Amino acid sequence: MEITTPKFKENAAKALVDQQLQKALKNVEKGFVEKRAAAAGALPEFEALRDNARDIKNHTLAHLDLYLEAYEKKVTEAGGHVHWAESAEDARRIILDICRKRNAKTVTKGKSMITEEIGLNDFFEKNGIEPVETDLGEYIIQLRGETPSHIIAPAVHLNKEQVEGDFRRVHKHLPEARDLTEPVSLLSEAREVLRKRYFEADVGITGANFLIAETGSSVIVTNEGNGDLTQTLGKCHIAVASLEKIVPTLEDCSQILRLLARSATGQDMSVYTTFSTGPKRVEDPDGPEEYHVVLLDNGRTSMLGTEFQEMLRCIRCGACMNHCPVYHAVGGHAYGAVYPGPMGAVLTPSLSGIDIGGHLPNASTFCGRCESVCPMRIPLPKMMRHWREREFERNLTPAAARYGLGFWAYFAKRPKLYRLAVSLAMPVISALGGSKRRLRRLPLAGGWTKYRDLPAPEGRTFLQAWEAREARKQETAR
Numbered sequence: 001m002e003i004t005t006p007k008f009k010e011n012a013a014k015a016l017v018d019q020q021l022q023k024a025l026k027n028v029e030k031g032f033v034e035k036r037a038a039a040a041g042a043l044p045e046f047e048a049l050r051d052n053a054r055d056i057k058n059h060t061l062a063h064l065d066l067y068l069e070a071y072e073k074k075v076t077e078a079g080g081h082v083h084w085a086e087s088a089e090d091a092r093r094i095i096l097d098i099c100r101k102r103n104a105k106t107v108t109k110g111k112s113m114i115t116e117e118i119g120l121n122d123f124f125e126k127n128g129i130e131p132v133e134t135d136l137g138e139y140i141i142q143l144r145g146e147t148p149s150h151i152i153a154p155a156v157h158l159n160k161e162q163v164e165g166d167f168r169r170v171h172k173h174l175p176e177a178r179d180l181t182e183p184v185s186l187l188s189e190a191r192e193v194l195r196k197r198y199f200e201a202d203v204g205i206t207g208a209n210f211l212i213a214e215t216g217s218s219v220i221v222t223n224e225g226n227g228d229l230t231q232t233l234g235k236c237h238i239a240v241a242s243l244e245k246i247v248p249t250l251e252d253c254s255q256i257l258r259l260l261a262r263s264a265t266g267q268d269m270s271v272y273t274t275f276s277t278g279p280k281r282v283e284d285p286d287g288p289e290e291y292h293v294v295l296l297d298n299g300r301t302s303m304l305g306t307e308f309q310e311m312l313r314c315i316r317c318g319a320c321m322n323h324c325p326v327y328h329a330v331g332g333h334a335y336g337a338v339y340p341g342p343m344g345a346v347l348t349p350s351l352s353g354i355d356i357g358g359h360l361p362n363a364s365t366f367c368g369r370c371e372s373v374c375p376m377r378i379p380l381p382k383m384m385r386h387w388r389e390r391e392f393e394r395n396l397t398p399a400a401a402r403y404g405l406g407f408w409a410y411f412a413k414r415p416k417l418y419r420l421a422v423s424l425a426m427p428v429i430s431a432l433g434g435s436k437r438r439l440r441r442l443p444l445a446g447g448w449t450k451y452r453d454l455p456a457p458e459g460r461t462f463l464q465a466w467e468a469r470e471a472r473k474q475e476t477a478r
């Protein structure tokens with residue numbers, strides 16, 4: 001998986017002073033969080049569903065080979081084709097071959113993070129095929145030449161004035177004097193422009209939220225219906241999915257679906273939930289003539305049996321990033337990778353290697369909110385800690401951090417010395433806080449106070465305060 005830029009710190013510094021971005025990020029911080037809380041609170045069995053969903057996925061991952069084989073058999077019986085892609089390169093080649101056989105010039109696409117992961121749009125363009133994104137957010141960022149900044153809301157970093165500017169720049173065939181001031185007029189224009197593209201397309205490509213072993217079905221959830229048009233109007237439908245999207249049965253799928261939209265957008269269900277099984281049958285009124293599924297590994301099987309296996313339970317709801325204070329502060333592009341936020345901080349090094357993505361697990365405060373809201377109960381902070389350990393073991397941690405940790409460890413292993421050092425340092429640091437009791441700068445740790453002040457310590461260590469309290473208690477007891 002490609003990393004667009006490994007410079008998280010530099011990206012984050014720019015994002016923090018980008019006023020427009022900061023305003024847009026407030027929508028994530030408030031809207032998604034409140035809606036999820038309301039939806040989860042209104043469903044008494046929400047927590048039990050999370051336990052079930054975790055167990056379903058754990059069971060599936062323990063028998064992944066069996067369920068994938070069963071799925072392939074069912075797809076084939078329904079008249080479809082399953083293609084196994086070990087790497088992103090394999091997946092691109094398989095998809096291109098299918099498109100070439102259909103002599104495809106235009107391909108419509110439903111929203112799919114997996115095609116972002118394999119860099120499909122650039123590859124198509126290099127090979128003379130025009131990809132047309134049909135999800136509104138994806139369409140907007142395609143016009144801008146950008147990547148998604150959020151896995152369920154790819155254009156969440158933009159405001160409507162920016163979108164209006166893009167539409168006026170690109171939709172030159174429409175009257176200049178048209179009114180695009182309201183979101184609904186932008187939506188109508190995108191719908192009008194995209195509608196005819198569905199009919200022009202030779203192939204429709206979607207991702208899959210789930211693959212069902214019992215029936216050989218692929219499932220997509222959308223709010224715009226664009227995925228359905230993409231997969232039914234083209235003569236050929238290609239579903240691209242990673243291996244871990246498999247679930248054993250329709251019942252399992254329906255259990256996890258009850259969590260997905262609630263965790264993502266706070267809806268009980270997304271507006272469209274579509275199950276596709278094979279190509280169009282004789283009696284079907286519509287549907288594709290050909291149905292292909294490209295199953296991508298791209299490093300996932302190497303996560304099985306490791307401390308990162310639990311990450312493969314992820315259903316890409318986005319709740320972890322919606323609740324992440326780091327994501328709220330810098331947005332998705334700062335991560336410089338396809339998958340941002342806490343889930344990306346764990347998944348990216350797993351897929352790209354620690355040399356490339358190993359710095360991302362450091363973009364966390366370890367507050368634990370991501371784990372507390374993850375519908376699949378994925379222990380994200382624990383896994384980020386594992387990555388940090390591996391980064392440290394391989395000497396990839398920046399020298400300043402290594403020396404800092406070594407210095408701290410020296411004292412931490414010698415409690416008496418530690419207490420002495422802290423008791424000497426504390427009054428000095430406290431005095432530096434002045435009358436406002438705030439530290440505006442910290443020697444050797446300027447990053448902590450670059451964008452905010454640090455409250456000054458009281459002047460006593462925790463142990464001194466505790467000893468004083470105990471002494472008072474004994475005094476009172478006498």
Ligand code: SF4
Nearest residue numbers: 314315317318320374
């Ligand atoms: S890690 Fe959990 S919260 Fe984050 S996207 Fe995946 S399922 Fe959703």
